[in-house]
Amino acid sequence: MDNREIEARLNEIARLLELKGENPFKVRAYQNGARVVASMQDDVATLVKEGALKGVKGIGKGLQEKLEELVETGELTYLDELREGVPPGLFDVLEVPGLGPKKVKALWDTLDVVDLQGLRRVCESGEVAKLKGFGAKTQENIVKGIAALERIGGRRLRGDALEPAATLRALLEQVPGVERVQVGGSLRRGRETVKDVDLLVASRDPEPVMAAVRDFAQVGEVIGSGGTKTSVRLKSGLQVDVRVVEPESFACALAYFTGSKEFNVALRGLALDKGYSLNEYHLNPLDGSEPPAIDSEEALFALLGLAYVPPELRENTGEVEAAQRGALPPLLEPEDVQGILHVHTRWSDGADTVEDLVARAAELGYGYIGISDHSRAAHYANGIGPEELLQQADEVAAARAAHPEIRVLHGIECDILGDGSLDLPDDCLASLDFVIASVHSELNMDADAMTARLVKAVSHPQVDVLGHPTNRKLPKREPSSFDWEPVLDAAAKHGVAIEVNGHPRRLDCDWVHIRRVIKRGVKLCVNPDAHSVDALDDARRFAVTEARRGWATAADVLNTLPADAFVAALGSPG
Ligand code: DGT
Ligand code: CA
Ligand code: ZN
Secondary structure, eight states: OOHHHHHHHHHHHHHHHHHTTOOHHHHHHHHHHHHHHHTOSSOHHHHHHTTOOTTOTTOOHHHHHHHHHHHHHSOOHHHHHHHTTSOTHHHHHHTSTTOOHHHHHHHHHHHOOOSHHHHHHHHHTTHHHHSTTTHHHHHHHHHHHHHHHHHHTTOEEHHHHHHHHHHHHHHHHTSTTEEEEEEOHHHHHTOSEESEEEEEEEESOHHHHHHHHHTOTTEEEEEEEOSSEEEEEETTSOEEEEEEEOGGGHHHHHHHHHOOHHHHHHHHHHHHHTTEEEOSSOEEETTSOOOOOOOSHHHHHHHTTOOOOOGGGOSSSSHHHHHHTTOOOOOOOGGGOOEEEEEOOTTTTOSSOHHHHHHHHHHTTOSEEEEEEEBTTOGGGTOBOHHHHHHHHHHHHHHHHHOTTSEEEEEEEEEBOTTSOBSSOHHHHHTSSEEEEEOOSOTTSOHHHHHHHHHHHHTSTTOOEEOSTTOOBTTTBOOOOOOHHHHHHHHHHHTOEEEEEOOTTTOBSOHHHHHHHHHTTOOEEEEOOBSSGGGTTHIIIIIHHHHHHTTOOGGGBGGGSOHHHHHHHHHSOO
16 A cells, blocks of 8 residues: 555545534644655555654654554555445535535535435525525536536546556466456556556456455455456446456457557458458458467557557557558657656645655656746745745755756746736746746636737746646546647747646646647657655656657657756757
């Protein structure tokens, strides 16, 4: 169990306590505990095993006992008790934009709202508008929020599916008779959200695999379990499907269950052209002869006249034709990323110090790191102004001196104000190594105004990167609307890179727009948008995947340059 999971459990406790109207101090204790865990360099599990949790600041005796139980058993009795009596549908209600635990509790207490359906009903009847602390505007926003939730359906973030998929995969690899295990489906293709996790297993003895899936510690409910397929819902709500095939069928099955459906249809068409029929298990010659032995996807694709198509590209948006011509680009790899920008410290809303982040980035093998806290307009994020930037420069200098192995750049994530001007004076911006400009307010202005706002910001001489351009937030917040072409014109003219933000909730700009940025010859910058040391590698873990889906090569990405060339590129006027 890693720190992120522990943090999630503590946050869940805090939310449940709030829902139950418990003492605010108790709520805060768990919120703080979650924050402490999130910002810890050391693994809580290791500390527990070494009996070294006692000394950690912010973790009192009660919390310590809970963490011990959680690490040792993977369960937490207290959390299970809290979950009891709370209608499961209430968690869906909590997902509605703008509804925090306090409002949800009020709706539950006074209007008996226990799920989304009930919430919609009391909005339609106008009862919500009459509730103290709500009003007509809130009611209207709730209705919009429910609609947004329905659009994404029951999909989960990629970031929330990776760990359970990897854990179950490792577990199944240990089951006797199992030869191979692979993740397939949308998770393998790198989609930002997934309906479920698809796991494929090669074995001649399926039953022990089915049993291992049913017994997996994270399982909340077994939806169905047959001879070769088991579907479960994890306690987190995520659905997982596991299929077992004969080892001879593994390659064809992996291609099939990786999809996408559209890609599969294209493959079947190619197979027919070559005199085969392709199904989940085999490539069958139409003349009825024995199917050829196929031991890898590469071999299957080769028989169909295709170069290997990386899973991220399998959406049937031109990759099949490119693979036929041998014209697929060499996609960006995680190791290509030489350094990262967009890192928040305790100076604004991050959990760690400049020193912590620099040390960790060096450990991860990055050649440079750009510290960039929020500017003051982002007051909810404790944004900073020119004076704090000066003070922060001392910390940056100290980190530079302590870590000659990595180049430390000092920058800012500067807010783009409503009129497109920047939140800090020009001389202040000019004194920094780099400037990321991002929108954090007035996200819903009309498209023309937003376009003008972004064009103005990108045209500012000090701006190097346009941060999270659309401001979508998965799974709930829709992207801002604006016209990309003028923004890309300005970016090309002024040498500004477009960020691929690797925060698992942002992934912004997304793969569709990444292809557009590349076509215009505008550079990308793959960043973590990290708020703690644990998230520093999100550039490689998430932004790179999104960039690959957008057909990006290393040459399309600014921060694949080594430190000196990168700094020179930042400095070059546009
Ligand atoms: P999602 O919605 O995030 O789960 O997306 P996928 O792509 O993982 O979809 P899923 O789990 O329904 O199915 C996994 C793969 O199985 C899918 O990518 C392609 C293949 N597949 C499923 N149903 C069909 C189908 O009706 N026709 C074809 N050609 N392929 C299918
Ligand atoms: Ca799936
Ligand atoms: Zn931001």
